[in-house]
Amino acid sequence: MLNYKNLSAQDPEVMAAVKKEMVRQAEEMELIASENYTSKAVLEAMGTVLTNKYSEGYPGHRYYGGNQYIDEAETIAIERAKKLFSAEHVNVQPLSGSPANAAVYFAFIKPGDKVLGLRLDHGGHLSHGHPINFSGMLYNFTQYEVDSETGKIDMEKVRETALREKPKMIVAGYSAYAREIEWQKFKDIADEIGAFTFADIAHTAGLIAAGEMNNPVPFFDVVSTTTHKTLRGPRGAIIMCKEKFAKQVDRAVFPGMQGGPHDHINAAKAVAFGEALRPEFKEYAKQVIANAKLMAEEFIKLGYRVISNGTDNHLMVVDMTAKGLSGKEAEVILERCGISVSRSTIPNDPNPPMNPSGVRFGTPAVTTRGMKQAEIKKIVGWVNAAIEQKDESEMLENIKTQVKEMCLEFPIPSI
């Protein structure tokens, strides 16, 4: 366990909350598709004195003195990210996924310009044009959808919409979409109308870095990703682009959107990218996908409707209404069993976004703990038992005990 002795001694109040969260993470099952556990090395990098530094600008060109070692750390992060994704240019300073996307729009288009993105309730992200998000307020988004029968993106329909609407930019890459994305087809459509291509691979970046899913970086104009989801790094993001867009992307991040970079976090990104370059990470990504495929199959066997009828990546959206409850009710029941999930809309959801019909399940976190097919089968069995017998308090208690036992058998790496 990391040594928190100064924090404990000086501020027992904050330490108490941290400790309870550590116990919660150790004893409970994390099936939220966007979460993961970092390594101890990544956690340690985040706790270094690099947080004390101001370094507005980029390696070799800073607005403050004393940045020679910060430059070293940031350059390592940049070079490793380039290698991981075959990127021509990388900016590692974005503070998180949403600010990274803000910088991308800022770099390529003007307020009021038309952009094409996937509808939020079909699996898109708030920052892809939702009316309550800056993206939907500043830019003129028009949305494409998944096919209501197959649950998959129909590229012919995307093309029709693109030719009709003539957006300046097309956004692909999602938060709750379980299938491989046809990057090349998006690029072809964008070329027909002279639009920029923007991929947001926040969810699947780790699987792409490992070579287990298709990589948009070689042919899209610009790609953003968070670093804390399947990539298993610290909270943060990066932007990758073609060399010809490097200047405009860097200027959009700083001084356009942000001030000083979070140097301790960027050092932790470098550490995480180093881990992702190792062969073990490829094995990890393979297991994440194998676990998710099995999880989807098990749900289908038990009579659940899995959107798109399976998965190619680390996540799936499961319709709970056939079992007589909403996604939110399922989330609450599973929480009582020590299982964390996130409620989710399903395509053309008849229910409102705060109480949608689905639940999104993901395997990145449990796979980091070392759980494999045998554990996945048990987990789906518990989820189903909890949902089918939701009024039996004793049953839910019993599941919670078994969940805890399994979690203690597979400790998380950062505690």
Ligand SMILES: *Cc1c(COP(=O)(O)O)cnc(C)c1O
């Ligand atoms: C998670 C996510 C983001 C936002 O990342 P934050 O770090 O939470 O701001 C952006 N885009 C997509 C597709 C995501 O899934």
